[in-house]
Amino acid sequence: MLEPDSIDATAAALQAQAYLPSRELATAAFLALRLKRPLLLEGAPGTGKTAIAAALAAALGRPLIRLQCYEGLDLAAAAYEWNYARQMLEIRLAQAQDRQRTADDLFARRFLIERPLLQALTATPAPVLLIDELDRADAPFEAFLLEFLSDFQVTVPEFGTITAAEPPIVVLTSNRSREIHDAVKRRCLYHWVDFPDAARELAIVRARLPGIAEALAAQVVAFVQGLRRLDLYKLPGLAETLDWSRALVELNAVSLDPATVQSTLGVLLKYQDDIARVQGSEAARLLAELREAARA
Template sequence: MTPDSVAATAALLAEGGYVADTALATTVHLALRMGRPLFLEGEPGTGKTEIAKVLAAKLPRRLVRLQCYDGLDLSAAAYEWNHARQLMAIRVAEATGAVADVESTIYDRKYLEARPLLQALEGEPAVLLIDELDRADEPFEAFLLEVLADFQLSVPELGTLRADVPPVVIITSNRTREVHDAIRRRCLYHWVDYPDAAREREILRLRAPRVPERLSAQIVAFVQRLRQGDYFKLPGVAESIDWANALAALDARELEGGAVDATLGVLLKYQDDIAKLKGEEAARLVTEVRQATP
């Protein structure tokens, strides 16, 4: 059930609450139509992971998520033999005199524990989310090449396991390190940037519907100005949504200095950034956005 046009892909994402610009909708559409993995890179909080969640919900497909981390290896990402069950089978065979039989079946598929990569290749059609690949060690990327190129996984003791229906593969990276060219060549690529003001207002309309329109406009203007500043971690779309919902929960109708200072921990995640913005600087930005908002 692949969308038949870029417009249909953008509409499908919008139905799931994701507002995509034309360039992103085009790249997602091509990845679906061409059956190619999609590599999304960008700052944290710009909505990369959300694309996979929306596609899984709207296509619809199972969402299989591989969360990457330092030290991730094949046994956690792809498969692992269930040595306890294998040992039990051997002991039973020894007790019953059927050692020859168990030797030929000890590496049967029933003893193989599927992890996310293999889970995505087997069973019902899936969306495979390989999240924050840049957090994994560089050698781990080599494990992915076969899956990304041929949608298959080679198990030395068992053979090659191929997907009946190739998964939709979404890879994300926050670019804390460079991902190898071998991964990039197998994927379509898109840099997911912070949205412009118009798109961010549309995002808040969908994801924070309880927020008054004037307050929503002021929040977007405030955040857009904030992203032009020199801060350790700029707020992403996720933080904008959370902040809008937080202010709505406080029954705010428009931005005020006191409410902004009290809720900066929702928008910013580092104390140095909060200290830099709180007080005089926040009051200045509030004044600017209130004057600019009709």
């Protein structure tokens, strides 16, 4: 599929993959595609940052390559490493045949093992590269990314510079557990992904779970929106809304009631302190607000 030629076309392409972006996010995605710039998405966990990369890949018919970041991530896992076992085999074979192997022979392209960053530069067609949760990686790893994000290339000291024939579509995400360096941000278009408002969240639930009862979907969204107004350790994100909705459908629930909420809060909230706070009177208050709104 050709890249969308407008913001509306970008939004429509994402919506066709059951991803309903805000107007601002659709604008950021459109500009990232047109300007060939990486897109850095920050926001709370569970707000749909990771999912947009998969939606873009599906909408554009591109492969998706994912680099999951973590503490201690290095070049060997992120970009490339040399196949030392094969190099040693070549040396021993040369010795057996009484031949010499030069450094150029041993550091040829065939010995280079491609990891996600290098795969993104060499894949055809150009893929969507997701660099997920960059804030989990160590700060020095960001310094290595600067060349990649600026010029879509990787320099291998023993071999040379490998540049993409066609730049990949790069999406970086961060849950902001630490600040991303300004040098990285300058190379990217930036967008903060917030929790959706009630109307968009309801539309997303309907799109992802077309079989859910209308009344139940509306109650789920209203309940989750109410939870986000509380002072919880971890507010439920869109991912938790969808998980809870699926769980309720599996339980054949048609509406929310105290017993159902009590028994399924662990799907929605991930910390015991949050569950303990919501159970009982707080859940009853939110359910009462739902009933009051329904009568209004």
